[in-house]
Amino acid sequence: MSDMTFAVLAVAPEPYAVTPLLTARIGIAAVGDEPVHAIALRCQVRVEPLRRGYTDDEAAGLLDLFGTRDRWSSTQHSFLWQHTTAMVPGFSGTTQIELPLVCTYDLEVTAAKYLHALRDDVIPLQFLFSGTVFTKGHHNFAVHQIPWDREDHYDMPVSVWRELIDLHFPNTGWVRLDHDTIKALVTYKSAHGMLGLDAAITALLETAVQDAR
Incomplete structure (x- = not known):
């Protein structure tokens, strides 16, 4: 060989x-x-x-x-x-x-x-x-x-x-979430008239920062 x-x-x-x-x-x-x-x-x-x-x-x-x-x-x-x-x-x-x-x-x-x-x-x-x-x-x-x-x-x-x-994935990432977490995010998004899950997560993060101050 x-x-x-x-x-x-x-x-x-x-x-x-x-x-x-x-x-x-x-x-x-x-x-x-x-x-x-x-x-x-x-x-x-x-x-x-x-x-x-x-x-x-x-x-x-x-x-x-x-x-x-x-x-x-x-x-x-x-x-x-x-x-x-x-x-x-x-x-x-x-x-x-x-x-x-x-x-x-x-x-x-x-x-x-x-x-x-x-x-x-x-x-x-x-x-x-x-x-x-x-x-x-x-x-x-x-x-x-x-x-x-x-x-x-x-x-x-x-x-x-x-x-x-x-x-x-231009300007985006990928995060794996539990089914219950996704369901809760979708519910929160719909209740607040948001267009996407990204907006829902951003709003929750902003609330968390304000609460921490």
């Missing part, structure tokens, strides 16, 4: 996707003359928070995830973002493929909460590759597994994430 390496070349928003989707361009190199018939590629994408620094504003947004700065040495570990797959067509030597990265803006999800807290700089990612390689072999067909040590690190600009979210 030819030795195989993987490299993340770029990550960009997919402009025509129905839901938020990033596309990672992956370069694949097979060392040797043996052609590859196909690859059933799997990839685990992880976030490595220790590979970058954070402003005080970002640290405040990360409080729920990692606690205060004095605890980060024990709380800031890499964590799973997602699993993704792709079928790689046959090639010889090198090829490039597009790997889909499905995203969510649900702030209850750890990865989305982390990404939302970042203001600038990069998002440190780790791509762990695995899967099945199909080659010709000695009997016209052979199956090999990608070694578990195949990985690459990629620093995705925070601006790429923000561009994706602005594309699908």
Whole structure:
């Protein structure tokens, strides 16, 4: 079997996707003359928070995830973002493929909460590759597994994430609420002649601030 390496070349928003989707361009190199018939590629994408620094504003947004700065040495570990797959067509030597990265803006999800807290700089990612390689072999067909040590690190600009979210949720966010809470908000909105739930929540917050003074 030819030795195989993987490299993340770029990550960009997919402009025509129905839901938020990033596309990672992956370069694949097979060392040797043996052609590859196909690859059933799997990839685990992880976030490595220790590979970058954070402003005080970002640290405040990360409080729920990692606690205060004095605890980060024990709380800031890499964590799973997602699993993704792709079928790689046959090639010889090198090829490039597009790997889909499905995203969510649900702030209850750890990865989305982390990404939302970042203001600038990069998002440190780790791509762990695995899967099945199909080659010709000695009997016209052979199956090999990608070694578990195949990985690459990629620093995705925070601006790429923000561009994706602005594309699908311009000037808005997403918050998950209990059914009873939504029902109460709808009732409050209707009783006060408001046009949307955003106006209802804003009015309640303003009332709470006034009561606190």
